[in-house]
Amino acid sequence: xxSNKNFSSGKLLSAMAGHALLLGFVSGTAAxxxxxxxxxxxxxxxxxVSLPQLAPAAALAxxxxxxxxxxxxxxxxxxxxxxxLWNYPTKDFASYAEKLYxxxxxxxxxxTSRSNTPAIRQPNELGQIIEACHKYKIRVIAWSFxxxxxxxxxxxxxxxxxxxxxxxxxxxDGIAPNLEKNLHREAVEAYSKQIRxxxxxxYPMMAVVYSPLNRAPAVAITPWKTLAQYYDVIAPMxxxxxxxxxxxxxxxxxxxVERVRELTAKPDVEVxxxxxxxxxxxxxxxxxxxxxxxxxxxSASLYPEQITTAEQFGAMSLYDDFMPQDARARLxxxxxxxxxxxxxxxxxxxxxxxxPAPRSVLFSLAASAISAKGVNASDxxxxxxxxxxxxxxxxxARTNPEIASVDDLGSPLAKETATAFISQLKQxxxxxxxxxxxxxxxxxxxxxxxxxxxxxxxxxxxxxxxAMSQEISGVNASFKxxxxxxSTFDAVHLISKLK
Numbered sequence: 001x002x003s004n005k006n007f008s009s010g011k012l013l014s015a016m017a018g019h020a021l022l023l024g025f026v027s028g029t030a031a032x033x034x035x036x037x038x039x040x041x042x043x044x045x046x047x048x049v050s051l052p053q054l055a056p057a058a059a060l061a062x063x064x065x066x067x068x069x070x071x072x073x074x075x076x077x078x079x080x081x082x083x084x085l086w087n088y089p090t091k092d093f094a095s096y097a098e099k100l101y102x103x104x105x106x107x108x109x110x111x112t113s114r115s116n117t118p119a120i121r122q123p124n125e126l127g128q129i130i131e132a133c134h135k136y137k138i139r140v141i142a143w144s145f146x147x148x149x150x151x152x153x154x155x156x157x158x159x160x161x162x163x164x165x166x167x168x169x170x171x172x173d174g175i176a177p178n179l180e181k182n183l184h185r186e187a188v189e190a191y192s193k194q195i196r197x198x199x200x201x202x203y204p205m206m207a208v209v210y211s212p213l214n215r216a217p218a219v220a221i222t223p224w225k226t227l228a229q230y231y232d233v234i235a236p237m238x239x240x241x242x243x244x245x246x247x248x249x250x251x252x253x254x255x256x257v258e259r260v261r262e263l264t265a266k267p268d269v270e271v272x273x274x275x276x277x278x279x280x281x282x283x284x285x286x287x288x289x290x291x292x293x294x295x296x297x298x299s300a301s302l303y304p305e306q307i308t309t310a311e312q313f314g315a316m317s318l319y320d321d322f323m324p325q326d327a328r329a330r331l332x333x334x335x336x337x338x339x340x341x342x343x344x345x346x347x348x349x350x351x352x353x354x355x356p357a358p359r360s361v362l363f364s365l366a367a368s369a370i371s372a373k374g375v376n377a378s379d380x381x382x383x384x385x386x387x388x389x390x391x392x393x394x395x396x397a398r399t400n401p402e403i404a405s406v407d408d409l410g411s412p413l414a415k416e417t418a419t420a421f422i423s424q425l426k427q428x429x430x431x432x433x434x435x436x437x438x439x440x441x442x443x444x445x446x447x448x449x450x451x452x453x454x455x456x457x458x459x460x461x462x463x464x465x466x467a468m469s470q471e472i473s474g475v476n477a478s479f480k481x482x483x484x485x486x487s488t489f490d491a492v493h494l495i496s497k498l499k
Contacts, residue, residue, distance in 0.1 A: 001082075001145065001178050001208060001237055001274070001303060074328040075139060075174045075204040076233060076272045078106030079319035080301030081308050082143070085111045088125045093132035101136040104317040107301060108133055109176060112161045114145040115153070119160035127166035139173040143208060148182035148191055155194040162199050174204030176235065183209075185223035192230035206272060207231040211238045212259040213252060215245060224263035234260055234269055237303070238288070239276040249276070249284045253291030258352055267344060267353050268335045270328070271297045277304035277312055285315035289322035296354030296489045298327045326493060333492045342368055342378055343488060353488035356412035361488055363387065363409070365495045366425060380409045392424050412485040422494045429498075 081100070088110070089096040100108060110129065112120050120126060130140045142161035146154040158175050165171055177195070179188060195205065207227045210219045214237075227234055240252035247255075257271050273295075275288040285302065292300040300323065302308065302316055324330070334353055337343040342364050344351055360380030367375050367383035376382050384406050387393050397404040400417040413421075486494075 001180060074233075074270070074298060075141070076107050076206065076235075076299040076301070077328060078299065079104050079316045079323075080107030080109055080299070081105055081277075081316065082109045082274070082301060082303040083111065084306075085114070085117070085121055087306055088122055089129065090125060093125075093128045094135070096129070097132040097136045097138060099313075100133065100138055103313040104319050105138065105313075107139045107141060107299075109141050109143050109301060112142040112144055112164075113157045115147040115149065115157075119157040120164055123164070126164065127170075130166050130170050130172060131168060134170060141174045141176050141204075141206070142172050143176040143178050145178045145180070146191065148179070148187045151187055151191040152194065155191050155198075158195050159198045162195075162203060174206065175199075176206040176208050178208040179227075180210065180218065183218050183222050185221075185226055188223050189226050189230075192226065196230050204233075205231045206233040206235050208235045208237065208274065211236040211252070211256040212263055213245075213247070213256055214239070214242060216243070222263075224260070225265060228264040228266050228269055232270060233272050233298075234264065235272040235274055236260055237274045238291075239278070239303075240284075240288075241276055241278070241280065249280075249287040250291040250294075253288050253297075254295040257292070257295035257297050258354070261352050261354075265350075267351055268331060268338060270331055271295075272299045272301065273297045275300060275302045277302040277308065279305055280312070282311050282315040285312060286318065286322070289315075289319060293322045293324065294354070294483055296327075296330075296352075296487065297323075298331055299323070324493070326496070329496070330489045330492045333496065334488065337365065337492065340368075345378075351488070353492075355487055356485035357488040357491055358410045359403070359413045359418075359486070360384075360409040362413065362418055362421070362486060362491045362494070365491055366422070366498065369495050369498045370425075370429060381406060384409060387421075387425070390425070390428050392421065392428055395424050396420050414484055415486050415490060416484075418486040418490065418494055422497055426498060 108129070110126065112126065133140050142158070142164075144154070144157050144161065146158070148154055158177055161172060162175050163171075175195070177191070179191075182188075192207075196203075199205070207230075209222055209227065210216060212219065212222070212224075224234075236256050238253045238256045240247050240249045253273055253275070257273060260271055261267055261269055273288075273292050275285060277285070289300060300319070302312060304312060334343065343353075343361060358380075360383075363380050363383035364377050367386050368377035372386050375386050384393070393403060396417065400414070400420055402408075403413065403417050403421060
């Protein structure tokens with residue numbers, strides 16, 4: 001990939017590999033796990049290549065019947081680094097893979113070609129790298145810098161990489177075309193369509209592109225919706241120290257991910273962020289990872305300046321300290337809830353699941369998860385009434401009064417309050433009588449929240465200690481830091497704890 005610092009072909013970058021669901025392109029079958037066996041296409045023929053390692057065309061098998069709550073790992077789960085054509089390790093591949101693993105690297109993005117090279121420029125080294133990394137369960141994803149002057153020839157290079165076989169029959173885990181030149185929609189679509197048609201709908205593919213914040217002239221014509229149609233993952237190059245502007249790592253990263261969702265018009269687009277490793281140090285890389293987490297990105301990697309430094313390896317080893325381990329599981333669950341209409345209905349792709357969500361989302365998802373008879377989970381007021389009857393609202397409101405009013409279903413909750421709500425709900429549901437209480441109808445429209453269970457005389461003299469809507473609004477206004485408020489991704493994560 002070319003860096004923002006030098007908008008030229010001198011420093012190339014490229015990017016990521018596929019995952020489980022094509023964004024709007026394939027059905028909801030999960031993508032293959034690393035190392036899973038592959039099935040051959042019966043109708044595909046080899047494209048002519050001169051490399052003995054190339055085998056017949058293949059498509060990755062998609063396992064059926066995967067539990068949605070426990071999806072297989074995504075193709076880019078975990079931290080990653082990038083290697084270009086000029087910086088392959090040339091010997092002691094086992095030690096190289098061991099070093100990657102010890103540094104927390106789980107994805108190696110390795111350049112196999114560019115428009116003016118053979119399809120596999122270093123086949124012997126590539127084969128040894130694949131085999132060494134796979135022994136440590138490190139994914140190896142091929143990337144190529146495609147200038148798209150000849151879309152057919154460029155596409156064939158990526159197809160050849162996907163069909164590459166090591167002497168023992170091992171293969172790459174996906175491909176990541178790097179698209180920085182000729183970003184006109186017609187060229188990008190012709191190139192992408194040829195690759196997808198050849199490799200099939202389940203083969204993991206990632207599109208490496210400029211950050212939408214980059215002010216390079218080519219960025220303005222990036223066909224975001226076309227990319228979302230053909231690629232499983234969008235991988236923006238978030239280089240905060242750019243030729244055209246410099247922004248702090250956290251802000252640049254977070255805004256990049258948010259803009260990718262806007263431009264693709266897909267709240268559920270899978271995003272892998274490529275960080276600026278060109279002269280950057282640990283403090284910036286940590287802020288980059290924090291930005292990835294807060295923006296709801298699914299994975300991240302670092303593109304170094306020629307060689308990854310020891311300091312950079314050390315910063316990337318902290319990946320799990322910043323990124324949630326279930327980031328991709330949250331995305332898959334989000335897609336399921338969107339398909340069911342519980343999330344995002346009527347929003348037409350305009351909401352961002354990483355931003356503060358109305359509390360109604362949490363209540364509706366929770367009501368759906370416990371399957372209370374006679375409760376329409378998509379109606380947040382019915383869901384709220386359910387949790388009144390169960391006594392959950394009352395109990396949580398004693399310490400977190402912001403939850404107390406049905407009039408504030410459109411405002412967000414603090415993460416702390418939402419966590420307390422789920423914890424109390426789990427406790428209530430452990431009682432054999434809980435669901436029976438859930439079916440008891442409420443009576444009256446008191447402005448205060450009271451237990452929805454049978455009234456007792458001693459309860460009638462308890463003062464209504466919970467906040468009314470005006471007070472709750474004041475509580476919400478005090479949360480100026482949106483990171484303390486519950487996002488849709490957070491809500492999905494909490495609901496998973498009910499199952």
